[in-house]
Amino acid sequence: MLHKRYSLDELDESSGVDLLVLGPQETCLGPHKGSGRPCLGEQIFALAVPKLWNDFYSQQPGAPWGFKRCCFFPAAKTGISLPTKQEKMKGLLSCCGLVSMLLLSISAQAETSALPADCTQIRTQSPQSPSGLYDLQPVGVNNRLKVFCEMRSAEGWIVIQKRTGGLLPFNRRWAEYRFGFGSLAYDHWLGLEKVYLLTKDETKKWTLRVDLWDTEGNTAYAEYRNFRLGDEQTSYKLQVGKYRGTAGDAIRGISPDMDENGFGFSTLDRDNDGCSPCLFYDILVEECIMLQGGGWWYSKCGSASLNGDWYSSGDHTSWSSGLRWTTWKTPKTSSFKATRMMIRPE
Structure with missing residues (x-):
């Protein structure tokens, strides 16, 4: 040589x-x-x-x-x-x-x-990395995904939903919920397809975190292990595991027939809520989306819905309106001021 x-x-x-x-x-x-x-x-x-x-x-x-x-x-x-x-x-x-x-x-x-697969990998490799926009490429995914990483002391979270006011409407159709909308640095919905691509690798487990702020300055959170979404053929079926937190397990609901775990996503033009119809007290409901708005994994309308109409303090219109997590606070008393949903690898 x-x-x-x-x-x-x-x-x-x-x-x-x-x-x-x-x-x-x-x-x-x-x-x-x-x-x-x-x-x-x-x-x-x-x-x-x-x-x-x-x-x-x-x-x-x-x-x-x-x-x-x-x-x-x-x-x-x-x-x-x-x-x-x-x-x-x-x-x-x-x-x-x-x-x-x-x-x-x-x-x-x-x-x-060389692109990182998640925000925690960025945090581990560069401990001083600030919260902000980053490109990710999960294993088995050809395209890069732009996300907002919320950096904490020991890990990084991918923000998949954020609401702080009423400027961005969340009453959207299937295509918009599929691909996402809003500004990643502000209020937004990341997109069902992106969340599916992030979580589809079955060798990797994820935690979902929900942060809630009410109009009086109180906060609460809910975390679910083993979070995953199915693909579009399953209507992006929701899967969550063990719960912990201070907000209560609203995804599984205040009664067994309101369990949203295992349900597909519903929008204005796609109904997967299990109502045919549903009866609440003296109210007959054909589609939860018409009552609660937005888009969500409704199960007979369920106990959680963070994509409904946003209202300022005292301005919500009914027991089912607003941003709901009824195991913490019922919409009869208030609608939340802000919400955030994030995921990270376990």
Whole structure:
């Protein structure tokens, strides 16, 4: 193997190296021709023509780009006539163009593969990373996903829903809830499809956290382990595991027939709420969405609904209106001032 570093000016008769061959050769030419020995391979650009590529990847320890069929061979031992300097320069520049394209392609692939899979990975790798917008790429997903990461002392959370006021309406159709809406840095819905892509890897478990703020300045939270969404064919069916927190387990509801766990998502134009119809006291309900608004995993209208109409303090209109988490506070007394839903890997 060649161990001398060559500059472009040294590539002449005295160097013993005259051509860089980029082609389908299975073994080296020159002194190893026919020997079955491999070509120069991985270290070709670290060991040769450094001047030409000094400004490109000068910090690379080698060239692990799989050039296992590239060879330098000494003219003196092959009997091949030496090319002129002009021919040599033309050939090297041609190689440079080819290699540049390959390196840019590989660099792009490396950048893609280097993207973090979740916000906790960002927090672990860079403990000083602030809350903000980041690109993620979960395992098995081809496209990058832009999310807002809420950074905590030991982990990072992906925000999937945030509401702080009534400027952004949440009465939306299926397509909008599927792909998401709003501004990621402010009030928004990340999108059912994105949450499914984030959580579809069954070897990775997730925790869902719900934060609630009422109009009097009180706060509460609910966390669910083993959170996951099904794909669109299941209507993004909700799955949650064990609960802990201070807000109560509203997803499973105040009664067994209101358990939202295992239900698909409902919107203005897609009904998966299990009512056919539902009877609440003296009220007959065909679709929960018409009563509570927004979009949610309604189960006979359920005990939780954070995507309904937002109301200021004392302005909610009925027992079912507003942002609801009835195991903490009922809509009869108030609608929440703000809500946030986040997920992180366990």
